[in-house]
Amino acid sequence: MEHYVVTYDIADDKRRMKVFKTLKDYGTHVQESVFEVVLTTEDYVALRHKLLRRIHRDEDSVIFYRQCRACENDVERLGRKVELVGIGDIVL
Amino acid sequence: MEHYVVTYDIADDKRRMKVFKTLKDYGTHVQESVFEVVLTTEDYVALRHKLLRRIHRDEDSVIFYRQCRACENDVERLGRKVELVGIGDIVL
Numbered sequence: 001m002e003h004y005v006v007t008y009d010i011a012d013d014k015r016r017m018k019v020f021k022t023l024k025d026y027g028t029h030v031q032e033s034v035f036e037v038v039l040t041t042e043d044y045v046a047l048r049h050k051l052l053r054r055i056h057r058d059e060d061s062v063i064f065y066r067q068c069r070a071c072e073n074d075v076e077r078l079g080r081k082v083e084l085v086g087i088g089d090i091v092l
Numbered sequence: 093m094e095h096y097v098v099t100y101d102i103a104d105d106k107r108r109m110k111v112f113k114t115l116k117d118y119g120t121h122v123q124e125s126v127f128e129v130v131l132t133t134e135d136y137v138a139l140r141h142k143l144l145r146r147i148h149r150d151e152d153s154v155i156f157y158r159q160c161r162a163c164e165n166d167v168e169r170l171g172r173k174v175e176l177v178g179i180g181d182i183v184l
Contacts, residue, residue, distance in 0.1 A: 005099070005157050007099060009124045009126075009172075030153075030155065031125070032101045032125065033126075034101075034155070051170060055171050057172065059171070060172060061171045062170040063167065063168070064166075064168040065157060065159060065163065066163045066166040067163060068162060070158075071160050074158040075156065076155070077153065077154075077156075078140070078149070078153070078156075079147050079148070079153045080151060082153060082155075
């Protein structure tokens with residue numbers, strides 16, 4: 001299992017909602033367009049495939065940032081507390 | 093020098109612009125509320141301090157995700173190409 005931060009910038013409201021709903025199945029919504037997810041290799045491939053089918057590649061952007069254990073331990077959160085409660089929960 | 097992904101979720105438009113302008117001095121704007129920055133320890137402390145002075149801690153959220161060399165090499169960008177041109181450039 002690997003930890004990832006997935007950020008997205010989607011031009012269209014409908015597509016953005018679809019991307020949000022897709023990511024919700026894999027991890028925690030920590031900011032407006034940021035999820036923290038924990039993925040097996042199979043999950044990664046499946047999630048990537050689903051997102052590619054939902055975005056318009058010339059207008060939208062999705063980025064996967066891997067977070068190894070060391071990087072993950074260094075995360076710093078300023079401001080509003082975010083409860084990392086697990087898959088599917090919205091914590092805003 | 094360390095690489096970081098800085099994501100932010102700012103409730104107020106004016107504050108959001110201030111956070112954007114602050115981050116622009118340190119790195120590259122890759123998505124609506126995501127910057128990639130390269131920071132010395134001093135830069136990190138200074139940037140953190142500036143952001144804390146600009147956000148409302150109960151409403152806004154800023155997260156620093158460190159990216160070690162290995163994590164950085166694994167970044168995957170789907171969709172719109174982002175030119176990582178360097179400090180201060182907006183590439184949307």
